[in-house]
Amino acid sequence: MTASVLYIGICNMSAIIVVDDLVKSFKEIKAVDHISFSVNKGEIFGFLGPNGAGKSTTIKMLTTLLVPDRGKILMNGFDPLTEPDKVRQTFGIVFQDPSIDEELTAWENMELHGVLYHIPKKVRRRRIEQLLKIVELWDRRNDPAKRFSSGMKRRLEISRGLLHHPAILFLDEPTLGLDPQTRNLIWGHIKQLNQTERVTVFFTTHYMEEAERVAGRIAIIDHGRIIALGAPGELKAATNASSLEDAFINFTGRNIRAEEVSNLDQLRRRVRLFRR
């Protein structure tokens, strides 16, 4: 069955991310346990799951930061194991934690990124201006990033992630810790960029109502396995739930924001801490 997923992924020209039978263990804990899925070109794809479910581990494997134990990944046709630099050129990423240099200005952060991604100077300048204007940071381009609010920093990171015209944009909890107004603004930008840049968006989030509103399709991952995949409407219909939040509880047996973590989760987290 897994082989057929890959086959479909390769034959289906609209798939931009193909994941087949992916496995990653830390010590005896299986962080990612035989998952397979594919993401279509131009789609906004939500990747949801409780803490320690394997979301970040999956993203790290897709983005060349971690080597899978087994399984196959194709990113825009490239294999992260054999052609890491081609894969890196193909995606932009906004990490869960900030990753800008706060001592540098917004412009300098963009410029550095542009050089690292080999964008010619002229194109770089034009593109930086265009993107900073879209995320409404153009007027503040010469301010050091440390003077920005968390929402502004996040906007800067999103625009930076798009600088090199990636085919895929990864957003790991892009709205975590932001106030509702800023969250709306950020999603507005993401949707707009998804349209204008025709970039495929792959995101994770804790906010169910946001996922429901923006995602074309959603995969729910728990204990390293994908337990549901489909459009928000389909997931709700499958569990007779009125909201995605309820559907999620029906699938996983718990709330996504459950503060009490199980012993296994704690162990996972400890293992992960140890790994870092």
Added chain:
Amino acid sequence: MKTIYILWIRQLKRYYRSKPRIIGSLGQPVLFLVALGFGFGPIYQKAGGGDYIQFLAPGIICMSILFTSVFSGIEIIWDRQFGFLKETLVAPVSRFHIMIGRTLGGASVATLQGVIVFSISLLAGFKPYLIALPLALFIMVLIAVIFTALGTAIASLMEDMHGFQLIMNFLIMPLFFLSGALFPLDGLPRAIEIASRANPLSYGVDGLRFALINVCHFSLAFDLTFMLLAALIFLGLGSYLFSRIQI
């Protein structure tokens, strides 16, 4: 090449913008220069050693380069904690270039710091020969590269700043004290002599002393050879360990 350049310039910008850091890191060498220089000066003179400031100044310049360069290397840990490291590691550039860019940046900052301390030492009464100034600068750069690479290697192995005290007390301080920066390396107990001979900074101090005051314990050729080798080894080690960093 552009990768190396942009990461090099980043280090310089960060250095230039953190004025408190510049001033703060000058405090210690100035204190050492003044307190030790004027404090031990009379005894050193009585013992027939001549002007202690002349002897001490190159050592203090080396000290400030040592400290600044190791810390520049260790800055990777900050970048890891503040997340910027990830941005460079997912970029389509080789880790070797990233490491070289950072190391050259850190080494430039440390050399600059050494030049500032050199200028201050002139105010404290240091009278060097100026003929071999280019040689002195070259030796300062070598010291800076060696220890920035060492800092990078250490930082690649560390998760956070918790091990910092350990490194300070068991690596940097011994490197400094056993380098002959403060006292001549003649007639030392066997153990200390062996330790100081294995210490790359000893050759930096010796070479710099030769260039600035024409006094030499080993020989310039030997100093330079040893340091070039150390630079190559530490750069190799640093880039190997850096290439293995996992986020």
